[in-house]
Amino acid sequence: MSLTVEVSLISGKTVSLETQPDDSVDSLRLRAQKALGVGKGQLLSSTGHVLDGGSSVSDLKLQNGEALALRLRGVRISGRHAVAAILGDGSVVTWGPAERGGECAVSEQLKNAQHIQRNAFAFAAILSDDSVVTWGSARNGGDSNAVRDQLQNVQEIQANDSAFAAIRKDGSVVTWGAGTSARSSPQLKSVRQIQATLMAFAAIQHDGSVAAWGASSFGGDCSAVQDQLKNVQQIQATQRAFAAILEDGSVVTWGFPRGGGDSSAVQDQLKNVQQIQANLASFAAIRNDGSVISWGALGGGDSAAVQDQLKNVQQIQGTNLAFAAILKDGSVVTWGEADFGGDSSMVQDRLRQVQQIQATNGAFAAILSDGCVVTWGDAATGGDSCEVQHQLKDVHQLQATFKAFAAILHDGSVITWGDAGYGGDSIGVRSQLNNVQQIQATNAAFAAILNDGSVVTWGDDKFGGDSSTLDDQLRSM
Template sequence: MLLRASHVWLLLLGLLAVGGNSVYGQSVVAGHSNTFAIRPDGTLWAWGYNSAGPLGDGTRIDKTTPVPISPAMKWRSLAANVNYAVAVRQDGTLWSWGWNGLFNSPTNTTPTQIGSDANWQSVAMGLENTMAIRTDGTLWAWGNNRYGQFGTGNTTSSETPVQVGTATNWQSVSVGSYHTVAIRTDGSLWAWGGGGLGQLGDGTMRDYTSPIRVGTATNWQSVSAGYYHTVAVRTDGTLWAWGVNNLGHLGDGTTTPRSQPTPIGTDAKWQSVSAGWEETLAVRQDGTLWAWGNNKQGQLGDGTTTRRLAPVQVGTNTDWQSVSIGATHTVAMRTNGAVWAWGSNAYGQVGSKTLLSSPQRLPHQFSESITWQSVASGMYHTVAVRTDGTLWSWGYNNRGQVGSGIPSFSNPQQIGTATTWQSVATGAEHSLAIRTDGTLWAWGNNSTGQLGDGTTSDQAAPIQIGTATNWQSVSAGYSHTVAVRQDGTLWAWGNNSSGQLGDGTSGRRLDPVQIGTNTDWQSVSAGYYHTVAVRTDGTLWGWGENLSGQLGIETSNRHSAPIQVGTSTDWQSVSTAYDHTLGVRRNGTLWAWGRNRYGQVGNGSSGELTSHIRTPVQIGTDANWQRVAAAREQSLAVRTDGTLWGWGNNSGVLGNNSTTGLFATPVKIGTADTWQQVDTKFDHTLGLRRDGTLWVWGSNLYSQLGIPSRSAMPLLILDAVIPLPVELTAFTAQRKGPLTVALAWQTASEQNSADFTVEQAPDGRTFTALGTVAGQGTSSRPHAYSFTAYPAPDAAYYRLVQRDVDDTRAYSPVVFVEAASTPATTLQLVPNPAHDQVQVSGVGPDAVLRLLDALGRPVRTGKGTILPLHGVTPGIYLLQATQPGLAPARPAS
């Protein structure tokens, strides 16, 4: 969306036009296993692999989200390889950081200037060498030159830049692993360096130490060198490729290598292209994105990991602007400036905090904007219900347990379109859910009848179990299921080899069967091969396997019918897993029994000699336990104060930032005190907080956390910093009284506009939301809006945040309103527009001047009445002047 303002009314901030025509747009670059982005304001951001300092942030720590690099510096272009980065600043100086692996060079974790020249224009980098073009059109090289990739006529390496020939008409250059390709201003294409695999395009398989011309065409527009292949676009829009092709990365539909430029298809609508190690991506003139070649890490972005021998479209968007490929990941930019990335995230190079490698040792917030009401963890999958009643799942799907016909997936997928789901339960490989109408549904593995549909056939999508409409709760064991109806009756089905159904037999049941005739069952929990339940009179009952004492009845005998556990009548809830059980009494005390080899009982002991606790023992003396969850070798619990606790074998399930050690007594997990529910059975854990947010931790081997270690689809990494297509024709803010500020704005048209949020900041930087006004969606007609800020007695800055229906956001210019009953002085800017400096009248020598861009971000500061403007990118700016004892200033009309 393009947000345009025809005028801005303000009191303290004056519009300052800086003369000139040059502007620096946003660009993105994929290094080997890291990513860089230059924003329109010239700031550089980086993320991903950083062990040798190639990000330039002063550390050697990998970054999973973008971090600013030397924020005071403004950048023009950048190139990066595995451990090293080289970039050109907007002032034409050349800088590098990281470790280049040559000449015993030191490792620099922050940008270090190369030489003192200030006429560098662009850079390109291969595995071991760097090429750069100066503003005078000369080409320069440095680094390793063992294959002649410098183009200087020899194989002599150099630590400092050396000129390539005497030509002064080089336009662009690209470096592959050990070969170089470049275009001159006359449209001719040249290549040199390692050519043993045909990547130079001259029809041979030999190396060249000097540039050789590739064919006679004079209409080459852009070229990109991959690891051992090359791709290029001509001015007529045709696409050409040559070199290695074993994985189809030339895109001609074959795996045949080519030693000369070969046309790719017959389309003449290609705009730009990027060659990766073994893959290629390109943008067409219609803004569509296409990909082909190796796709093992999802780097093509088509939602699969399938190799492609010919171009396939990536999604359906028509606003792609540029693309760059690393070793196994891809980064691209849309025309609105938003940065998207996909592929391997082994080092955080995709840059999304929703992509993490396994295991995740600390609770990771699943989503900041989505709220959940019920979650359940299976062996390697997860099922959850949102507060809107929709059903979602993710993880391993070998038996259909995720509930979708799609193979295993790592991102949450909605199951169907129903909005009446209420609660969920999961076994090892089967899932169940209850709807608000009381119906019961099941899907997944059904080898022992655990779905309850009368068959042993797996189900890949939810099916209704029977016709009953009074199901209250359900619990799934390893391969059996138990449930309570609203009339208090207890039902069970599935595997019964250890008597875990409780019907007095050991035969499996393919349909729900009632257990006894009692109508006072309150809750039930299914373990691997046993079951425990609480009645409304507070008594506790168990049945099934009991080898480790998990039933809590002193002996190790199994029971095929419910047997009472002790004589207490104040049990409140119970949870059981593999072979130990946890229970909470109505007085808030915590009790546990069963196998204790890893300390999962929590009574302070562990090991084989004391591994079986056959009757319930109290855990500590605290009386504020609320919820419990038993896993295979661990236990977790929530107290009434909202804190989370864990104990047992720490394989990452506990969430205490470790995957080692045993904890034989409860230990507090983190500092949060808003936990409401926790669920765990095997190697991963889910937690719900009181605000409805979902948190996940533990093993992520099968992406059961819902946060994959790679993405085969584009993910939004950096929001657009240029506006969206809402045409804003006016935005004003005026004081209407001592406590009231009236804001008004008008739009000429809107496209996919969701709403406008009014924000206020006392300092022009720290904005907070005051309120939201709904937008018009898509409309070609003008609309007027208003909002009243109250109470608003103080001087403050105001802006609009326009939000699109896909949650993309843009910002209006900032306006200022002076404090109530404060007389204002006059502020004048001379000259305006300005070039080298601007003088401010109406302030004294101790005034602080701050130059802000249209989004209110500081660009330059100064003191006194004159602000130098050297090096400021041409554009429209706001000037803020503050001075002790001086009322806010008003600009002249």
Template sequence: MSMGVLVTLLSGDQTHISVTEDALVDVLRQKAQKKLNASIGPLITASGSLLQGSATLKQAGLQDGDTVTAVLRDAALAATTGAFALIRGDGSVVAWGHPGAGGDCSAVQEQLQQVKCIKAAAAAFAALREDGSVVTWGGHGGHSAEVQEQLHDVSEIQATFGAFAALRTDGSVVAWGDPDAGGAIPDNVRARLRDVKQIQANALAFVALRGDGTVVTWGHPLEDADSGALPDLLQDVLCVQACRLDAGFVAIKADSVVAWGFEHPMLMGGFANPGGSRFLRCGLQISRNAWAAVSQAGHLSVEFGRWNYRANFDIAEADKLHDVEHLQCCAEGTFAAIRRDGTVATIGDKRNKPAVFVEEELKNVVQVQSNRSAFAAIRGDGSVVTWGPKNSGGNSDHVKHLLSNVKAIQASERAFAAIRDDGSVVAWGPKQTGGDSSAVQTQLKDVKCIQSTDTAFAAIRTDGSVVTWGDVTAGGYSRHVSTQLGRSAEEDEESERLAVLAMVQASASAPTKATEGLKVAKSKAKPNAARRPKPKAKPKAKSKAKARAKAKAKASRSGSLCLCAILVPVSETPKSSTIRPSQTPARAMRQQGSTQVLFSGDPG
């Protein structure tokens, strides 16, 4: 039986939704999101009851003509190396991607309600609920049964690559996961974990900042802050930052920076104090082998950790920099410093420095984003300048005409995706790491933010729905959860139809290129042929007959070739091309033939 429900926002905007009484509340919410173009959270009845998304409208007691109030709530994404987890507007969670990297949350799905934030390790997720409890799933760190009774009144969660640490409201800490990555707290350390105000994590260890300005570390032995002169140096600490990709911590004090835990012993307790300048609170960047901090006066202090990298570093350039306002680093140790006048200077690995003509374009820069080894800078007019290795998105020439009115950029390991003012998206870089969004381009509208795994992207639209592309095994494929992500089947099918059509057109044009190549090869062969002695002349009658036979055979072959080139791609194109998430791109390609060229970087 069909019924009508009026969904209204606190702002006064409203829409009338027609649904059946057997439809789920979640269906009502998704339809309202589409019509109101807003991410909707809880739905509340006129009597003040909260509607549960898994209940039908009949079970919820809704009748034809009823009015419900919708509370706006932004959707949020978290990502491991190979999977995504979406907190929907109603506080429920959808996960997809590689199952071993947290892409399957079915075992804890019923517990994933009223979630307010999610933290990600390399292959596991930890969801913090409104009541302070924690739900985990995935690989290393995804199993928290041993400490579940302690996971209450949690206010913050941090993650190394293989473990999690939760800060509770009483200042105590609970850890779980791989012991070698901080998942086990030694007894002598646990006794000192009191009055903790902040937790940070690098790849292998955790550091806790206490209320008295001292720090406590646990995890990998090289991250220990209790050796040598470090305990005396680590007093009156304002904040701590970590290298998320590798080893190392940096503590910022009022007048100095203390670094420890990097692989090279020189930085085990490294100390920097350039002229006694006060440092910007938490104003630093850390890569795998270096760190840089900015003083309040705009001076830069840089240190590099591994001797085998130092040959490619130019520290002298850092001492010349003044009026630095912002820093951005790539994982491989190059820093981009934005100065107050909008120009950009690069410090670190000389191999990642921009060319001279690129440096001339780096003016009026307002924001810089980086991936593993390349950079993308947004200028005040919304244009974008890129530099770094081409196979990491450092060259954007083929999309330069599209990179206008850009307001934000997200990066995967080796690709970039830019959001424009109109909500459209431009991606570049290797296709296998998300650099090609053409297969879902028609769906990339009204995008407000983008998240990434190592090799795939996910874009949240203003209505809370999500579009994905990139590596199908790392979250780039989401057709199996498209409804939960707020996309309609018709939308996915239309996007797929247009992508298949583009692929067929590209395939049809391939014989032309092959023919051109053949002509070039023949033209190059003519000089050699001219040098060969001409065959003796034969009687004209036989010669003409033979020429006619050759021409007829050639015409027959030519027609056959043309017909085959046009028909084969069409006949091989399946009516419905879908890839199971358990398939690897290579396996899917073998099973679906030429159409997999489209979906190896698609997903949608």
């Protein structure tokens, strides 16, 4: 005997659909999407729970006249080498190098995915029931069979280069993958946040204390400063060191000394710190009065030459070996290695009313209030935008790979520059780059999400630059 259900969007638009007890939830969802004229979404019960697409109407005991909701979510993309995309219905598609997660043997398990985390070799997805599914390089976290029973009630996952750490709702932590960081400390309880270097993790517990584990030369041993790590509010990381901001605004560091782990030279100045930015081996701390203190390796660790200019700093961005600070008046101050953007003198007179800055490995790009873009740093990694400068108008978003930039204009078109092999040349897909809403980047490729939910990719195929075989799956309608 048939029954009728009401399916509504958040806008209030509603359709009535007749269904049979043995119809699947997926078939009901597809009909609802078509009737409402929208893309892929997830059906929710009246209590807000995601309905299992493989279940039947009778399995879920849906009643005649029951009210359901269709939740629409845009495509969410994650990746460094390979790429994984969560579609609107919670399913996942992958592309790129198979050995780094570009091929997924567990795709049937990837239903109602809510969030994806990635390291350099593998992916981990949290599903709507708070369980976890992993794939990619088995050794580096793609195989979680040894801890599968523990991967329940997971609320967040953090990753370093080759391991994962999952925080469960009770504050306990589950780790897996390669290296010593895959073996967590047994005293970890009530964890609220985890940060990572390349080969170590640091966890802030609810009492404000910190536990670190992994390779000691990457910050995995904080015993030398353990007694100082109290009332910690947040942690930032370079590749090999950690910096913790305490409740009183002071800072504690540990890890590789020349990678930012030794702040002794500036320790007396690290007071009233509200925010810390990091590049590969240096930290830059913004204090409450808008001044900046930096330490670490030469690439940004020494800001003495511009110290008197670093006033009223609002935000800081970093390349591998340099920093750029936006001041309250919209001007910019840079320091660090000149070849990595640490010297902006050639464009200093144009750096006015800067709204935001994006960075590749060796260059910066700034969006001005009028939508124009100013670039500097290593020309080969996007520091020279002369060839497209006349097109860089009305820019509202910038994204970057290691060596190239992509700009979304207000009309939804895209302009790219930098190393062609890293996404700097988009001529092959230019005709498709219309009505672009956002762009995500891997190390060497870009993925643009269009207004209709479809995805266009370009750049190095080995880093997710070619998704053409998945075009049908990557369409929302």
